[in-house]
Amino acid sequence: MLEVKSLAAGYGHLQVIYEVSFNLSKGEVVALLGGNGAGKTTTIRSIIGVLHPWNGEVLFSGQPIHHLKTSAIVSLGLSYVPEGKSIFPKMTVLENLELGVNSPEAKTLKSKTLKEVLNLFPRLSEGNKQKQLAGTLSGGEQRMLVIARGLMARPRLLLLDEPSLGLAPKLVRDLFATIGKIHQQGMSIFLVEQNVHLALELASRGYVLEHGHIVLAGKGKELIEMEHIKQAYLGM
Amino acid sequence: MDYSTLFFQLFITGIFLSSLYILMTFGLTLIFGVMEIVNFAHGSFAILGGYACLMIVMKLGFDPFLALIPVTMLMVIVGFITFELFTRFTFDVGDAHVVHYYALLLIISNILALTFGLDYRFIQSPHGYEQIHLGTFKYPLIKIFVTLLSLAIVVGVSLFLRHSMMGKKIRAVSQSKESAEILGIDSLAVRRITWVIGIASAGLMGALVGLVNPFSPYAGTTYLITAFTVAILGGMGSMFGTLIAGFIVGMTESVFSIILPSQITQVVAFIIIIVVLIVRPEGLFSRG
Numbered sequence: 001m002l003e004v005k006s007l008a009a010g011y012g013h014l015q016v017i018y019e020v021s022f023n024l025s026k027g028e029v030v031a032l033l034g035g036n037g038a039g040k041t042t043t044i045r046s047i048i049g050v051l052h053p054w055n056g057e058v059l060f061s062g063q064p065i066h067h068l069k070t071s072a073i074v075s076l077g078l079s080y081v082p083e084g085k086s087i088f089p090k091m092t093v094l095e096n097l098e099l100g101v102n103s104p105e106a107k108t109l110k111s112k113t114l115k116e117v118l119n120l121f122p123r124l125s126e127g128n129k130q131k132q133l134a135g136t137l138s139g140g141e142q143r144m145l146v147i148a149r150g151l152m153a154r155p156r157l158l159l160l161d162e163p164s165l166g167l168a169p170k171l172v173r174d175l176f177a178t179i180g181k182i183h184q185q186g187m188s189i190f191l192v193e194q195n196v197h198l199a200l201e202l203a204s205r206g207y208v209l210e211h212g213h214i215v216l217a218g219k220g221k222e223l224i225e226m227e228h229i230k231q232a233y234l235g236m
Numbered sequence: 237m238d239y240s241t242l243f244f245q246l247f248i249t250g251i252f253l254s255s256l257y258i259l260m261t262f263g264l265t266l267i268f269g270v271m272e273i274v275n276f277a278h279g280s281f282a283i284l285g286g287y288a289c290l291m292i293v294m295k296l297g298f299d300p301f302l303a304l305i306p307v308t309m310l311m312v313i314v315g316f317i318t319f320e321l322f323t324r325f326t327f328d329v330g331d332a333h334v335v336h337y338y339a340l341l342l343i344i345s346n347i348l349a350l351t352f353g354l355d356y357r358f359i360q361s362p363h364g365y366e367q368i369h370l371g372t373f374k375y376p377l378i379k380i381f382v383t384l385l386s387l388a389i390v391v392g393v394s395l396f397l398r399h400s401m402m403g404k405k406i407r408a409v410s411q412s413k414e415s416a417e418i419l420g421i422d423s424l425a426v427r428r429i430t431w432v433i434g435i436a437s438a439g440l441m442g443a444l445v446g447l448v449n450p451f452s453p454y455a456g457t458t459y460l461i462t463a464f465t466v467a468i469l470g471g472m473g474s475m476f477g478t479l480i481a482g483f484i485v486g487m488t489e490s491v492f493s494i495i496l497p498s499q500i501t502q503v504v505a506f507i508i509i510i511v512v513l514i515v516r517p518e519g520l521f522s523r524g
Contacts, residue, residue: 070417086415092410100419153419
């Protein structure tokens, strides 16, 4: 479904990722792991077209997308959920969700999708919350809103960038349980994450990125048993 | 004139001035909020709208209020053309864009001066001398029309921004262009529509002001100063701030017009701005 071949990208004259290659099949959860500054976010932003790759190819369902604008990539069925709280703080929760609806298919099925998404994130529909300004939500609720907004596009592939970032451990566990539910409903997910343990519990396969290079790849359970992973990421 | 009539007169004049100032600033602050462009040419687009209305009335014999329909259509076309030929090339030049837009102000003003001369012009209306009478209170009917139309345009555009999907996209881009783009929102298309709305509202304002005040090719600078005054007081980029600040400036000018010469009344508005900006440097309201 997603094939990344020898991807190189960076900012200005600074190259951040080198010859990054990986793939993801339909219905799979694949994790990209690595520490701060490894190039995880650069990789995901190059896939969605926010950053233009310097070199290499990105294919989605066999179609090259690395030369397309973000709006065109999103209309093909990719949805990017960025790290942090990229909500529109002065718009309501419902307006934030509506802004995720941009493809013709998503527009047709808007009401149905909204119901499904609010079932996954019931906290966003409690009381009068849909009419509440998004900037007044708690940190955890804002993360939920960003993921829910990504789902409103009815994507075929969800790109999640560090969903656990800055959240309390209890919220992280709840959020990963919800991501698990989204996957069980058939969604393909590319997960960029620093929390190696949680990511590899969910992902069938993983890649480890260090200093812009893929240094390890394997099945989730295999990776978690590797000595390098234990020492570098799990503190064991 | 008794006090109640005087109070009513000041209130109606204040509303008249406020509605024009709000409309004058609306497009300027919308464009700044979404595109971060300080459009120095805003006033010259207003004058262009004034001349367009004048020509449609004089050459085609339209009623001035009916002429606002073709003026709007013309200004929409002007908006699209200037966006494609000029505006879209100024996104990546940083603060230097101010010079580009000042140059655009000069270009439009000079073209108008070469075409129409430097004399002040006035859009004659068949309703120009009619007055409404309420007891001892008298007020020009045309000013009532202009006030109502200005407010209707502002309310209409505000409802569009609040409730339409394109309006929501415009507000989203004004809050975070990158967050909007990653959702698949075409920010270039949003900025194009924003520019066209801003230019059309400027042109309409110019036509409406032309019905009650004379104008010349270089009068755009005066409009621009008033629009900046309101925009800075309200908080650059804040639509709600524009409404409140336009009301404050209009009412202040109206009230002080009975005790101060007209040249001084604008100074009072500037004093209010200085005081507000000392307390709140970002203006009364922030963008969004």
